[in-house]
Amino acid sequence: MISTPSIPDPLALERQVCFALSVASRSVVAVYRPLLEPMGLTHPQYLVMLALWEKSPLSIKDLSGLLQLDPGTLSPLVKRLEAIGYVKKDRDPRDERSLALKLTPEGQKLREEALKIPFKVVDRLGMTFEELMVLNKVLHRVIEAAT
Structure with a gap:
């Protein structure tokens, strides 16, 4: 009699990539929260600032593409960043027909404080920078495959 290996349940929760990504995402954002609060930023606002620190000025359309967020989602984030004085349109x-988002001097200055965040995140997660870079590369492959 030939025995076949038991096939694990393909619907088991712990085997679902969507579940692992969802929990990991919430957990990592929770690590960022106390680091961003003193700067008056939420995690989505921090992503906007990261994009602008890298490539300012940016049109809303270009920013939307970089962050892979629709303009309707991006608009309230930008308004809040304008209200606290970190960016201006x-x-x-x-x-000249379109608007671009530009960092204010306060927004540019905030970058110095933000430079500490990646190191604190690495420390808090207890992983090496190299491990996180490998994870980042794999996640970008997942994003590319899913879009």
Whole structure:
């Protein structure tokens, strides 16, 4: 009699990539929360700031593409960042018909404080920077495959 290996349940919760990604996402965002609160930022606002620290000024359309967020979701984030004085809307120097988001001096200065965050996150997660870079690379492959 030939025995076949038992096939694990493909619907088992612990085997679901969507479940692991969802829990990991919430958990990692929770690690960021106390680091961002003193700067007056939520995690989505922090992502906007990261994009602008890298490539300011940015049109709303370009920012939307970078963050993979629709403009309707992005608009309240931008309004809040404007209200606290970290960004301002200006005419896009590449296209006067559209608006671009630009860092204020306060928003630029905030970058110095934010430089500490990645190191604190690495420390809090108890993983090496190299492990997190491998994870980041794999997650980008998942994102690419799913879009």
